[in-house]
Amino acid sequence: EAQVTQNPRYLITVTGKKLTVTCSQNMNHEYMSWYRQDPGLGLRQIYYSMNVEVTDKGDVPEGYKVSRKEKRNFPLILESPSPNQTSLYFCASRRSWDTSYEQYFGPGTRLTVT
Amino acid sequence: DQQVKQNSPSLSVQEGRISILNCDYTNSMFDYFLWYKKYPAEGPTFLISISSIKDKNEDGRFTVFLNKSAKHLSLHIVPSQPGDSAVYFCAASVKASYDKVIFGPGTSLSVIP
Numbered sequence: 001e002a003q004v005t006q007n008p009r010y011l012i013t014v015t016g017k018k019l020t021v022t023c024s025q026n027m028n029h030e031y032m033s034w035y036r037q038d039p040g041l042g043l044r045q046i047y048y049s050m051n052v053e054v055t056d057k058g059d060v061p062e063g064y065k066v067s068r069k070e071k072r073n074f075p076l077i078l079e080s081p082s083p084n085q086t087s088l089y090f091c092a093s094r095r096s097w098d099t100s101y102e103q104y105f106g107p108g109t110r111l112t113v114t
Numbered sequence: 115d116q117q118v119k120q121n122s123p124s125l126s127v128q129e130g131r132i133s134i135l136n137c138d139y140t141n142s143m144f145d146y147f148l149w150y151k152k153y154p155a156e157g158p159t160f161l162i163s164i165s166s167i168k169d170k171n172e173d174g175r176f177t178v179f180l181n182k183s184a185k186h187l188s189l190h191i192v193p194s195q196p197g198d199s200a201v202y203f204c205a206a207s208v209k210a211s212y213d214k215v216i217f218g219p220g221t222s223l224s225v226i227p
Binding site: 004035040041042043044045048058059090092098099100102103104105106107108 | 116118120123146148150155156157158159160163165203207208209214215217218219220
């Protein structure tokens with residue numbers, strides 16, 4: 001089954017404790033992206049990757065890091081989480097850089113930083 | 115400043131009637147538009163799209179209309195079913211470009227049996 005998986009689905013942590021949210025896709029997609037969803041703001045892009053070893057900032061990259069060492073995986077790293085990073089996070093993948101292709105989203109990770 | 119706006123945070127419709135979800139955009143460079151549907155505890159899923167060379171695209175019960183001069187698009191669901199209850203996101207981009215897809219804030223649709 002074609003899918004994007006994320007782990008963990010729920011996470012409660014404390015300020016400053018480094019964490020990683022994993023993302024994996026099995027569709028051999030070139031393009032992957034991370035979004036955060038906040039009330040009234042929709043989905044805002046954090047980082048994206050056009051292909052292996054190619055990553056770039058989205059609209060809200062501050063406080064986040066990513067890496068793309070393999071085509072299927074695109075982890076999101078919060079080196080020192082803060083309460084304003086409490087949000088619902090989605091990983092997504094797309095066949096290529098072409099925006100007319102649909103994106104496939106993971107089930108989401110709800111992060112709470114206290 | 116939001117480039118994609120969905121001014122109705124929520125909408126309630128009776129089962130069997132038409133649901134109309136609206137979306138406005140400000141960037142005249144956008145020429146490709148998508149709608150995604152999101153159920154609670156799940157990620158968004160692609161629903162329907164439209165290119166700016168068309169003014170209408172239909173897929174079963176779902177039709178998207180595009181009015182380029184007004185920078186407005188709408189999603190029509192006919193007839194509405196309880197299973198359509200979800201959050202609907204409008205998204206816009208410049209087709210075949212490296213630019214990102216911009217999402218609106220979403221409209222929560224409730225279809226009442």
